[in-house]
Every structure is written in structure tokens, then in C-alpha cells.
Amino acid sequence: MVDTTKNLKMYTTHGTKSAKPVQPNIAAKLISKAKRPLLVVASDVLDEEILKRAISIAKKSKVPVAATGNAIKRFVNEDVNAKYINIHSLGAYLGDTKWTGLDGEGHYDLIIVLAHKKYYINQVLSGLKNFTDLKTLSIDKHYLQNATMSFGNLSAELHLEALDELIENL
Amino acid sequence: MSEINTGSFSIEELENVQITIGSIVGAIEKKMEAEGEMGPTPKPGIIGLREWDYKLLNRYEPVYTPMCDQCCYCTFGTCDLTGNKEGACGINMEAHQAREFLLRVITGAAAHSAHGRHLLHHLIETHGPDYPIDVGPSNLKTPIIQTVLGYQPKTIGELDTAIEYVEEQLTQLLATIHMGQEGAAIDFESKAMHGGMLDLVGMELSDVAQISCLEMPKSDQEAPFVEVGMGCIDSTKPVLLCIGHNIAAVTHIIDYMDEHGLTDKIELAGLCCTAHDISRYKAADGKKTKAKIVGPLAKELKFIRSGIPDIIVVDEQCVRADVLKEARKLSIPVIATNEKIMYGLPERSGDSVDDIISDLVSEKEPGVLLLDYDKVGELAPRLVLEMSVIRKERGITAIPTDEEFKELTDRCIHCLACELACPTNLSISDAMTAASEGDLSPFETLHDNCVGCGRCEQECPKDIPVVNVIEKAAQRVIREEKGLVRVGRGQISDPEIREEGVNLVLGTTPGVIAMVGCSNYPGGTKDLYTIADEMLKRNYIVLMSGCTAMDLGLHKDDEGKTLYEQYPARFVKGNLINVGSCVSNAHIAATTIKVAAIFAQRNVNGNFEEIADYVLNRVGAVGLAWGAYSQKAASIGTGCNRLGIPVIVGPHGSKYRRALIGKPYDTEKWSVYDARNGEKMPIAPMPEFLLTTADSVEEVMPMMAKNCMRPTDNNMGRMIKLTHYIELSQKYLGIIPDDWHTFVRSETDLPLAKREDLLKILETEHGWEIDWKKKKILSGPSMKMDVSAQPTNVKRLCKEA
Numbered sequence A: 001m002v003d004t005t006k007n008l009k010m011y012t013t014h015g016t017k018s019a020k021p022v023q024p025n026i027a028a029k030l031i032s033k034a035k036r037p038l039l040v041v042a043s044d045v046l047d048e049e050i051l052k053r054a055i056s057i058a059k060k061s062k063v064p065v066a067a068t069g070n071a072i073k074r075f076v077n078e079d080v081n082a083k084y085i086n087i088h089s090l091g092a093y094l095g096d097t098k099w100t101g102l103d104g105e106g107h108y109d110l111i112i113v114l115a116h117k118k119y120y121i122n123q124v125l126s127g128l129k130n131f132t133d134l135k136t137l138s139i140d141k142h143y144l145q146n147a148t149m150s151f152g153n154l155s156a157e158l159h160l161e162a163l164d165e166l167i168e169n170l
Numbered sequence B: 001m002s003e004i005n006t007g008s009f010s011i012e013e014l015e016n017v018q019i020t021i022g023s024i025v026g027a028i029e030k031k032m033e034a035e036g037e038m039g040p041t042p043k044p045g046i047i048g049l050r051e052w053d054y055k056l057l058n059r060y061e062p063v064y065t066p067m068c069d070q071c072c073y074c075t076f077g078t079c080d081l082t083g084n085k086e087g088a089c090g091i092n093m094e095a096h097q098a099r100e101f102l103l104r105v106i107t108g109a110a111a112h113s114a115h116g117r118h119l120l121h122h123l124i125e126t127h128g129p130d131y132p133i134d135v136g137p138s139n140l141k142t143p144i145i146q147t148v149l150g151y152q153p154k155t156i157g158e159l160d161t162a163i164e165y166v167e168e169q170l171t172q173l174l175a176t177i178h179m180g181q182e183g184a185a186i187d188f189e190s191k192a193m194h195g196g197m198l199d200l201v202g203m204e205l206s207d208v209a210q211i212s213c214l215e216m217p218k219s220d221q222e223a224p225f226v227e228v229g230m231g232c233i234d235s236t237k238p239v240l241l242c243i244g245h246n247i248a249a250v251t252h253i254i255d256y257m258d259e260h261g262l263t264d265k266i267e268l269a270g271l272c273c274t275a276h277d278i279s280r281y282k283a284a285d286g287k288k289t290k291a292k293i294v295g296p297l298a299k300e301l302k303f304i305r306s307g308i309p310d311i312i313v314v315d316e317q318c319v320r321a322d323v324l325k326e327a328r329k330l331s332i333p334v335i336a337t338n339e340k341i342m343y344g345l346p347e348r349s350g351d352s353v354d355d356i357i358s359d360l361v362s363e364k365e366p367g368v369l370l371l372d373y374d375k376v377g378e379l380a381p382r383l384v385l386e387m388s389v390i391r392k393e394r395g396i397t398a399i400p401t402d403e404e405f406k407e408l409t410d411r412c413i414h415c416l417a418c419e420l421a422c423p424t425n426l427s428i429s430d431a432m433t434a435a436s437e438g439d440l441s442p443f444e445t446l447h448d449n450c451v452g453c454g455r456c457e458q459e460c461p462k463d464i465p466v467v468n469v470i471e472k473a474a475q476r477v478i479r480e481e482k483g484l485v486r487v488g489r490g491q492i493s494d495p496e497i498r499e500e501g502v503n504l505v506l507g508t509t510p511g512v513i514a515m516v517g518c519s520n521y522p523g524g525t526k527d528l529y530t531i532a533d534e535m536l537k538r539n540y541i542v543l544m545s546g547c548t549a550m551d552l553g554l555h556k557d558d559e560g561k562t563l564y565e566q567y568p569a570r571f572v573k574g575n576l577i578n579v580g581s582c583v584s585n586a587h588i589a590a591t592t593i594k595v596a597a598i599f600a601q602r603n604v605n606g607n608f609e610e611i612a613d614y615v616l617n618r619v620g621a622v623g624l625a626w627g628a629y630s631q632k633a634a635s636i637g638t639g640c641n642r643l644g645i646p647v648i649v650g651p652h653g654s655k656y657r658r659a660l661i662g663k664p665y666d667t668e669k670w671s672v673y674d675a676r677n678g679e680k681m682p683i684a685p686m687p688e689f690l691l692t693t694a695d696s697v698e699e700v701m702p703m704m705a706k707n708c709m710r711p712t713d714n715n716m717g718r719m720i721k722l723t724h725y726i727e728l729s730q731k732y733l734g735i736i737p738d739d740w741h742t743f744v745r746s747e748t749d750l751p752l753a754k755r756e757d758l759l760k761i762l763e764t765e766h767g768w769e770i771d772w773k774k775k776k777i778l779s780g781p782s783m784k785m786d787v788s789a790q791p792t793n794v795k796r797l798c799k800e801a
């Protein structure tokens, strides 16, 4: 079992409310229990190993995927419900009760983030933390303190192991 | 009674008496009257354009992404504002973030304007207040000053009114940062817009003054080339490095070198925008440029550590705060020439040049502060000749030897502390492993992505000087880091606008892409080349400025040519123009004003709102500050926003804390008036944002194309723009975008080659009715195509129905 809760060194943003460290099996449980989860991925899915796991999560738990940055090109031929959206726009829309989601079926209750530039997603999460009630879960390899819950900082290998463990528990 | 004008004159009967009248009370106001038609807002105060800002902010809502949960502005706090809580003074997180953004904007605006103030007064001293403004073959010489203040300065002395206005307004804005007071985020936002607009004025007057007085290229399409890159510096010569943004002191150095036959004996190199402006100095009429450009701020630490500079002259703005500390380690004397950067150095303006040289050569002092520019002019060349002999004999550099390099890479314990601190999270640890096994390629790649911030070194528990290790490993690529940049040409001229304006407004030129700002790119300098190359091939006009303009010159095609060599520099489709340094950004914004004034005959004087409304609805221009980090980028972008120009910043730009993003699904927000009758007409979401971020080059390409669309595009124009949007999305994201159909008004908007396929999609996926015999759309589009419609967001500009 990978302990994903050890290294909680923050990047630059400091605040009074930081993400609760989370273990892979708990993260899996949160995803499985969510009614309208959304998996938000970015350019790091260009890495085959990460892509494989992102697809597994999307398929196994039937989570729709918001493919930000250039991530969408890796999902075009996959049997996954993925749509392109700019991450900053997504952050803005998620704070708007009038928005009906990428598929028009209503708001989300859990935002899961994976494969992002840490400094970029951390800002978007900061907007969500401060101005919405949304729960956000980071399963990225960086401790993203502006998420509600997050893995700690992980090496690339441990991160993959942690994702595998999460997938097993879905 | 005769009128007294400003200027200098002599009185016949009195010998040796010259009277100079600087400014006459009410003279500018009188002049403003004489300029003819005057819009409603000459010299607007904070409230002057608030209604316009509110219109923009209603459609483009602020999106806040705080850097920190707290506010520590006053000792009433520190206050925890998490979750939009209120602090002790009553301000909530939202308003505080808007205030934070405002602070960034006015910091940037102050940097440009203080630069302008310093330079302008220096030039008034050296050239006299009556020196005429001459920026090339244009009648509209200062479009921004005219639009904002309502007068047209004819001499550099008359620019004083503009700088005084900017300074007064900036003080008013800074006062609103104070605790308590403003509680509404939207009014902080309006103030930020005001600050951005002031920045445009400050930049314009700075650049107009220096173009006029310093023989810089004046709208010159044939401006010469200048060498760029760490690899182009000839280190066998004495190397004099200038860093910063303000060329005032450096001109004296260049003149001294010229007068004493030293120009070919000393390698004059510049970093950041001073480099641009040195290359522009006396480069009018195709004259050879006097210096070489090392690169942007990202190269500063690396170039100093190389030990190549023999002396460093700093002026102001983007200069590392540790230049003196770094230079001292390598026996490089530092000459500070501006009050903004003094590094704790003694002021030596009263001393003789010989004394100062002797103190610096003997390292009695690591540097001096010298505000007498005649002395700087003499000191720097003489000092560099002496220092170069001493330093080259001792072979001083911070770059490790091969043995030291091996030891350093072996020393790494792969704790990842450096990577965590690295702003771009570069894979330093793996590169260390590879390097210690003899493979330098990971470090060579890393070098281009590394912005030379040095944060990694601050964290390393093994005291590895990571930057030096990177630089050593990347010696091969650094040697090859050389290219060419076309020297900044200044303004876009009136005749060029006369020719191209119609294509821009009808959309047959697909758009203007303005690539500006600093060097904090997410994927290295190659990003810029990829973007510019793609957009130029597609006939966009690409405008460059500042550090971005330098970095673009570093990459070459298969035949070894940079884009500057491949594309001409005229303001027509498919051309590539470098306007110049940071303050030259004003000309980019001014170009859109010129389109409104020259092509559409709109009055510009004191008429900001109408001009901005014109630009927002008709001029397909997008700003891209891909590596933005400075506060100045925030102010430039915000000035453009108030003028109706959307701006995209790179992912690091999310740290500016706020974006302005429209919601395409909120259809109520996407309508304008038709100025012919005041009726409301729906438009597609264009532009979709005023300020936002993008993740990668692949994402940004279709975004730019999409946001060059404007309601006034004719069918041909829309077809061209839509084609690029769809093609770029397919090429870089692998998809046809979800929203392409929202931009279709009739079948003639559809790309010819794909028309049939797209009609099919419109029918099957969107339920549009198609007449297949005539290949016509019968129903579906939410907008009508009406070539003579006159879209506006300002009700007062409409004729009564």
C-alpha cells in the first residue's frame, strides 16, 4: 500500500485552509459514492502511463471527463465520455449555478483533478475553494493545497502505484 | 495683445537672455478646444469611464483565483478571508482579490510611467522642450494620448501634460488600496481598468519621446536586424552588459564609444528591454545597430554566472535584485544608473571618473551608483577595457569544470526538494542521474524550459548550484543559441492602416495576433516560434514586442532562417512586425485606435468609450502574453481590455489572481445594439473573454483564431476565420470544436471545402433546416447576416428608432 499522505510540503500558495491528505482507497470510495463526479485532466495525460490510468478511472466509475489543455486529443479514439474545455473557463462555470455541465445534465458534486501543471490547477482550485461549495479531490502527484482533499507530493513511480491502488478500489 | 506660447525665445535688446516658458495655465485646454471635435471624456477621472467598464464587466465576469487565503494589508488583521469571509475592515475575499489585481495593474503602470517621466525629462534636458514629435509618416502620432486626454502633443515638451495626468490619476488609484474604503469588487475592477488605460498613456509617451529624439526607426518596415542569443556574444572582446528598460544612461555610453573609436573594440550586450532600445538607438534609416541582445530576464542569472560580462550597467524594472551579489562573486563591477535600483551602493556622481575606476578595478567597491550620465558614458567603456584584461587573465566564471561537474551531479541525493521549488516543476533529479552517467540531453532540454530563477538552489540540502550545473550541461546548446531579430520599428503608420483597415474590419485578414510580454513560457522559447509560424502561414498579422520579440528570433527553420528573415514587416496579412520594447506595446493598442480613426473616420479626441466599443465589435485582434510574469504585463493586458482587445496569458498568468471570462451559455449576455436604429441584435460569443489563461500551445492556437472573430465580419471574412478555427482545432486538439456552429449566420459563412459536410452536421446534430438543392440554410442560426448592421454596446451611439 502506498502512503499518499506523507509529504505535504506546499508549493507557494499559503493559506489557512489546506487540503486534507487522502489515501488511494479513500479517494476511490469518494469517487464511487459521488452522484455527479467530473474527472478533470490536462496535458500530462500525454504520458501513456497516466493516460491509461485516467481512462481506467473514467471507464470503471463511469465518470465523465473534462479534457483541458490539449488532453482531448488522447481521448478522441477512446470509449470515454470526454469533452474539451479550457480549465479557467471550467473554473468560472463551476461557480455558476446556471451552468448545466458539459452534457447539460446539471451541476457536479465532486471534481477530481489529474495530470495538471501544479501551479495552474492550484489557482483554479483556489477559486473553487473560496467561492463555491464544491468538493475537489486531487489525485495528482503534487500536494495541491487548494483542493478539499489531495494526495501528498509523490515521485512519479509512487504516483502510478497510488493510482493503481485507487483503480482497484473503485 | 499678442499671445505667449510655450517654448524658448530670446529678447533682442538683451544679450545672452533666453526665456523659456514651460507651461501656461490653460494652454493645453485651449489647444484641446482648437483640436476640433471633442468626445465626452477628455482626461477622464476614476469615474469617467465607469459605465463602459460596467458594460464590459457585466459580460466578462471577474473570476478570482486567490494566491493566499489571507489579507495582511493592515495591522487590524491578519484576516482569514477563506470562503469569501469578511476581514476586520469589512472587505470580503472577492473585493480583496480585485484590490490585489488593481495593485498589480497600477504597479505595472507606475513602472512604465515612472520610466517615461525619467526618460522624458532627460530628453527635454538634452533636446529641449520644443523638439518635435516625429514617429514616422503619420498624422495620428499619439493615438492613445488623443483618445484619453483629447489633445495632440506636437513637441516632447507637450508630453508633460500627459505624464502629469497619469501620475495624478495613479496616486488617486493607489489611495484606494488603503484599508477600509472601497467594498465593491466591481469598482476595484473599474479602477484596475482605469490603471490599465493610464499605462497605455505612460507607455506611449515614453516610446514616442525616445523614437523622436533618439533616431530610432520610425514606422520603418526595413528596420535592420540585430543579433540575439547568449551564443552570439563575442567573449574575446571586453563585454559591457546593460540590463533593464531605460536607455537614458546607455545612450551616453554608446556616444562615448563612437566618439573614441571604441565601437568595434567593445562588445555591447543588452538584457531585457534596454537591449531592444539599444538596438533601436540611431538605427533609423537602415543604419547599423550598435549592440547585441543577450535575451530576456530568464537569461540574466545564467549569463552573469557564465562570467562573460566584464562590467554590468543596470537601470530599472526587470533586473534581478541579486545582480550585485552575483556579480561581486565573479569580480564584475556594477554601475547603477537609476534611483530605482541602488543596491546600497555609494553615490559617486561628485567624484572624478579616474577615482571611481580605480576603486572599482581594485575591488575596493563592488559597484557604484552614478546618476551623472556624462560620467557613466565615459566610465563604462574605460572600465570595461581595464576589467576585461584582469578578468580574462584570471579566467573567472561560475561554470564548473568537467571534474567539478561530475562531482556535483554525483552529489545529488534525489530528494526532489529542488523540483518542488521549481516554478515549472522541471525534472532536475532525473537529469542529474543522466548527467552523472554522461548523458547531457535531459539537461539540454531542461535548459530551454528553465527560467533561470535560481529557486532550486535555495532548496538543495546538498548545496548543489543547480543553475550552474544546468548551464554547464547545456554549453553546446548555449553556443548555438543565436539568431536575428528585426529591430523594433515603432508605430504602425497611417498609410498602412489606410490600406489594411478594411481587411481587418471585414475579416478578410483573419486577425492580428500580438505576442507580447515576458519569458515565463510553460514550454520554453520554442513555443513562440510554433505559434508565430503557424499564424503567419495562415495570414494573420503577427505583432511582437518586448522579451517575446527577442526569444522569437532564437529559432530557425530548416534553412537556418528565423521568422524575422522569412516574413516582411509591413502591416498587411501574413507579416511579422517587431514594434520594439515593453513601452512600444502602446503602438499595438494604438493600431486599433487608428483603425477606428482612419478607416472608420471616428473622432478620437477624448472619445475613449466610442473607440473601445468600435474595437471590441470590429477589430479582430488578440493579445497573447504567453510568458507573462511582470506586473507590467497585467497593466498592459488590462489597458488592452478596456480598449476592447481580449488577451490570453500563459498558465502562470493564473497567478495574477483574476480573469475576465464570458459565459457563452448565458445567451442574454451576447447581444449588442444596431446603431442604425437602436434595436437589440444577438451576436455569437465574440470575443469570449477579455483576459484568460491557456494551458499549452496546442490549446492556445484555436483559442486565438476563435477570438479573432467579430460581429462585423463579412461572409468571406467569417468563412476565413471559421476555417482557421476549425482547422487549428483539428490539427492541435484532434477535434472539430463543439461550438463552431454558433458562429454561422448563413451557408456562405461556411468553409468552402467542408461546406457540404458541415451542412450535414448542422442538420443532424443541431436540427437546422437545410435546402439541399440550393445548399442553403433555411433556419437554425440565432443571428442574421446583415452587412450594414452597426454593432455597438453603447446605447447613446444609436440613432433613435
Ligand code: SF4
Residues within 6 Å of the ligand: B071, B072, B073, B074, B075, B076, B077, B078, B079, B086, B087, B088, B089, B090, B091, B179, B180
Ligand atoms: S485590510 Fe481589512 S482584511 Fe486586510 S488585514 Fe486589514 S482589516 Fe484585515
Ligand code: SF4
Residues within 6 Å of the ligand: B418, B421, B422, B423, B424, B425, B426, B428, B449, B450, B451, B452, B453, B454, B455, B456, B457, B466, B467
Ligand atoms: S532556475 Fe530553472 S530549474 Fe531552477 S527552479 Fe528556476 S526554473 Fe527551475
Ligand code: SF4
Residues within 6 Å of the ligand: B411, B412, B413, B414, B415, B416, B417, B418, B419, B428, B429, B432, B459, B460, B461, B462, B463, B464, B466
Ligand atoms: S534538491 Fe539537490 S539533492 Fe535534492 S534532488 Fe535537487 S539537486 Fe538533488
